[in-house]
Amino acid sequence: QVQLVQSGAEVKKPGASVKVSCKASGYSLTGYYIHWVRQAPGQGLEWMGWINPNGGGTSYAQKFQGRVTMTSDTSISTVYMELSRLRSDDTAVFYCARDDRLTGKIDYWGQGTLVTVSS
Amino acid sequence: QSALTQPPSASGSPGQSVTISCTGTSSDVGLYNYVSWYQQHPGKAPRFIIYEVTKRPSGVPDRFSGSKSGNTASLTVSGLQAEDEADYYCCSYAGNNRLIFGGGTKLTVL
Numbered sequence: 001q002v003q004l005v006q007s008g009a010e011v012k013k014p015g016a017s018v019k020v021s022c023k024a025s026g027y028s029l030t031g032y033y034i035h036w037v038r039q040a041p042g043q044g045l046e047w048m049g050w051i052n053p054n055g056g057g058t059s060y061a062q063k064f065q066g067r068v069t070m071t072s073d074t075s076i077s078t079v080y081m082e083l084s085r086l087r088s089d090d091t092a093v094f095y096c097a098r099d100d101r102l103t104g105k106i107d108y109w110g111q112g113t114l115v116t117v118s119s
Numbered sequence: 120q121s122a123l124t125q126p127p128s129a130s131g132s133p134g135q136s137v138t139i140s141c142t143g144t145s146s147d148v149g150l151y152n153y154v155s156w157y158q159q160h161p162g163k164a165p166r167f168i169i170y171e172v173t174k175r176p177s178g179v180p181d182r183f184s185g186s187k188s189g190n191t192a193s194l195t196v197s198g199l200q201a202e203d204e205a206d207y208y209c210c211s212y213a214g215n216n217r218l219i220f221g222g223g224t225k226l227t228v229l
Contacts, residue, residue, distance in 0.1 A: 044223040103153040109164040
């Protein structure tokens with residue numbers, strides 16, 4: 001069955017970077033785009049961007065441009081999201097999720113990774 | 120770009136129907152038939168319940184239906200059940216390979 005399994009919770013200091021992984025199983029990673037979505041505590045879903053593991057193409061939301069980097073390693077069916085220059089308001093759960101045509105048909109989601117930014 | 124506009128809350132009694140709106144612009148909801156809806160229970164990842172405005176993935180009960188008129192999409196939940204109590208989010212393709220989510224609606228089953 002299709003699964004997206006994310007790395008565990010992280011605690012970071014302001015100004016640091018965090019790299020979250022998302023390992024796909026049950027399907028071919030290169031057949032789908034992977035979105036990253038942020039959800040701050042008690043808040044809604046916020047689209048951060050996507051990566052196409054088939055070639056590595058990316059597109060980032062303007063809000064995160066310059067701070068986010070999405071990469072993939074197809075040899076281990078894993079994609080990564082790195083967010084730099086962390087601030088306290090980056091404290092959130094980060095989800096990876098797959099989409100076959102970039103139309104928002106996001107059919108499988110990872111379990112989420114809590115990133116806490118605190119001094 | 121601002122989030123799509125959803126009412127913060129909605130409610131209904133068991134067995135009733137409730138409709139949640141999602142208002143965007145002529146550059147997203149109004150332009151593309153790529154509106155999807157997600158259900159999220161507390162502490163859980165979102166679950167995919169509607170895509171391309173009206174289509175339901177396999178396994179999603181036909182009590183959930185979607186529609187669109189102009190710049191506003193809607194999700195209707197018929198025959199409300201206790202397990203439908205959750206947060207609901209709309210999402211639209213916004214052109215230039217971008218997506219945009221709504222702010223979310225908390226559905227309470229009275």
